[in-house]
Amino acid sequence: MSEVEPHLTAWHDLATRALEDNFYLSPDFISAVLRRYVTKNRALIVFVYRIDDQVESLVAVASFSLRRSNWRMPLPVLCGMISPHGFLSHPLVDRQDASAALQALNEWLLRPEHPWRLIFFYGISETSPFFPRLQAELTRQKVRFLSKPMFLRPMLHRHENFNAYLAALSSARRKNFRRRWQQLQAAGSVEVILHQNLARSVRLADDFMQLERLGWKGMRGTALACKSADADFFRDLVNSNAATNRLFFVELKLNGRSIAMTANFLCGQTLFAFKIAYDPQFQIYSPGILAEIQTVKLFHETAGLVKGEGGATGNSYLRSYWRDMTQMQGLYIATPHRRSQVYLLFLSAVWRIKNIFRQITHRSSKLFCANVCFDNFYSLNETALACCQLT
Template identity: 30%
Template structure:
């Protein structure tokens, strides 16, 4: 730990082991617009499934002994460092946001966090993907980096669909910028109803949630992801993660499964995590034999309706990458970027060269995906 000079007394920051469960949960409850990926339940689900080291390292900030910020991270060898080691927030195939958990409070906590980042990396660069620049934690982080004289640049960025709940569903529909999409969904919903009785239901705990997760794994595996070997059920550790993530929860993060069914048979299932007023929609699977009816998007529209009618969340986070179908349904956007940030001091590689290498890696991966797609 390092002590940081600050007008706020007794702030300490630096690399550490995982926070204690009770203080970790307490931090999530006080965090500025927290996302679930770095909540205790989600990180522990990764560890139980073998997707994260049990001794995962954290950068933490404590003020007068109380946990004020936490970020799980790793030191990895990376192309942006020509194979040298860089620091990176914890990632898995299921992590879609990487902002640190930071309690609501003085900006001095962000300043201490940035000092802790430099100590954790040993002065090396940070490669930081999936950072929300519009969220209070991401915005506060980059502002503190700037104050501390860090050099940073954007590798890539996109706008992620999010939805802020209105007073009513009618208010959400009023003046919607994609009226044609809404009309198309009504047409597809009518077509789906011709196949049988269409129902929408939600499971949030117990046997109902367990059955929904099992049905999701089967539905996803039956589609193109199963044929490609990328469905969660195709990999034992991914299936184990799903069961751990949506199993019994203890703490501020909850689970939710929304199911659209025809004559009792699921045709689309969405799995989400809830906490801090936000529902993060992690995974959706649908019956590809009914693709013409767009059951996945119909389910998303029902989730929007339920959000307004039951107020189960103040915000829906699509948790998507660029090009999501939800861009035509959700009305707000959140800027998400990958940045490279370097602490003050000399470095063998310039920031500009690191960014060029990272962008080259993106282009190579995109080309590989296109070839596999063909």
């Protein structure tokens, strides 16, 4: 952290000028990750400065972790930093100097003296303004790269108003929401509280974790409070963002008792969904879903917010209520080393052959068994990269 601290002020300023809102590369988020999760010498933070008339201006920040080669992945990989709670790994770049910043960043990353032989970014939205800029710059620099669809992510775009949002839901979901909401109101006094700082509760982080631990995550040992590193990380994140009113925690209370809460953070014009918690004692009312829909309502009532980033895969329950989906891409970038170039050619060939076999199996069920065997044979090197990034 001591090496990063001199850059924090410029980093905060860059976040307001960024090409794209990215809470997962905000200085508060990365600082919490470095304090609680990253072991020494496994993280790399790259700062790119523009110098005009001896005045320095930060134009790009990229965070990485280095994965050593192993039997699953024969090349050492520099991957966009993926923490247990971070879901967007691509760099933060100045919207006015994006091309120049990416050029400088790429030139440094691709120097042959570096120990890594492949660069991998996990989870770049294909609708992101960053994605085509990076591809264009790599093409201009004649750098070999491959992109591959990874998964779908729920997104929320602003409707004309909350009623327009409800109208876009399926009739079954609208009816279920209204029925559960009426049942909850009939059970007692209902209160919806928006926390954007710690004014109403200095223990907001612990209140959320206590509520989360009551549910199935607590039973499975995956709740934030179950591990000290997770709990400390969450407290750091809440406290640092509360100081600038960038919390968006929505708490649902029944007769003064908290029964559900969503934890979200603001970055620019974007709401980043983070966690949800509810008390299973009140599950008859679907309190988690009610809190989520109340979050959407407050999102539409808050001026300046344009979209919501789901921070989850398409299999999440959020998909039913955040209906705008975006395709997330994985981007593989070769370094100048021959092994890196050959490996990317190999991956490209494997993907093409697999696609051909998939097309054939759609036409003829007779080839089904052959396709399964082929898939299993070639899946090792393709899937191992994603596995080594996420473990």
